[in-house]
Amino acid sequence: MLKKGHRAKGRVGLHMTAGGIAVAHYDSASGNDLNQCQWIADVDLNRPEQLKQRIDEWKLTGCETSFVLSPKDYQLILVEAPSVEASELKEAIRWRVKDLVSYDITAAVIDYFPLPEDAYRGRSNMIYAVVMPESLGSQIEGFVNTAGLVLDTIDIPELALMNLSELYDADSPLSRACLCLQEPTSYIDLITEKSLYLTRQVDIPSGLLEAGEEQVAELAGGTILDIQRSLDYYESQIGKPPCIKLLICPLQAGETPLLSQFRHNLGVEVEQLDLGELLHCREPLSPEQQFLTVVAVAGALRRKIN
Secondary structure, three states: OOOOOOOOOOEEEEEEEOOEEEEEEEOHHHOOOEEEEEEEEOOEOOEOHHHHHHHHHOOOOOOEEEEEOOHHHOEEEEEEOOOOOHHHHHHHHHHHOHHHOOOOHHHEEEEEEEOOOOHHHHOOOEEEEEEEEHHHHHHHHHHHHHOOOEEEEEEOHHHHHHHHHOOOOOOOOOOEEEEEOOOOEEEEEEEEOOEEEEEEEEEOOOOHHHOOHHHHHHHOHHHHHHHHHHHHHHHHOOOOOOOOEEEEEOOOOOOOHHHHHHHHHOOOEEEEOOHHHHOOEOOOOOHHHHHHHHHHHHHHOHHHHO
16 A cells, blocks of 8 residues: 655545545544535536535645545455565466456556465365555545645445444454445455455445335345354354444434344444544534545544554
8 A cells, every 4th residue: 555754633534425525534633533524516527626626625735645445446356375475475466357457457456364274164265355546546546636635545344334333342353243334335345353354345226225115125135144154154154153243324313214224134233433433523414414424434544443
């Protein structure tokens, strides 16, 4: 990942969404963990002007920044780790995944993160490979720099989500799942003792997150089945104890029909994560605001957890 020598106070998390960008600023030394947490319209990688204006207003120029990718920007591929020296691992992974990438693998940036040694009952040493176009990395760096920030890390939502889950009962030895509800792609992490054993993307049908009771019953079946399969796979193939709790973020507005479906159909306790309860915030965070910014907040928390 990208590292810079100059480090301003705190950390900014950025996450591009349809029509704009989510921005969060974390700095526990200020007395408020979250000093800014907003979604800004009309911003994309070619239009940083609105973001730069806000960064100037908030006096965050020079702040180190984590940019969290969107699902369309990268591929996350589970593969068996090549048996090579650590210094040769990235290059070996590049050629192991080359047929799974839709563009020239020589034009890709490759990174990876390993699974714990006891994953898959110790049968194989597995890793997740992260692949993105090299040109996108350069574009992101130019965008962040133009906005007056310092790019420190390019992250993915699956790993950023760990930052949120560890704010909740981080020392518990029990297995739990953390589901970040986003449309059209949600993310589920399955975790034991602070270690990530399985992560998957979950497709969300259009309208599911806002659907009423009757419509949810029609739309949620595939999503619930996908989550249950992940829970079952975690236990049967990876060999971990059953998950006892499903943590949901961002905060939903009350007991939504979808949450009720989860409680009724999944054999786990379902609990919501409220950023306003987990972090000291300069201003109260509404459910709508949390929905728009939760991934950016997770990116901004990287320093706190890591």
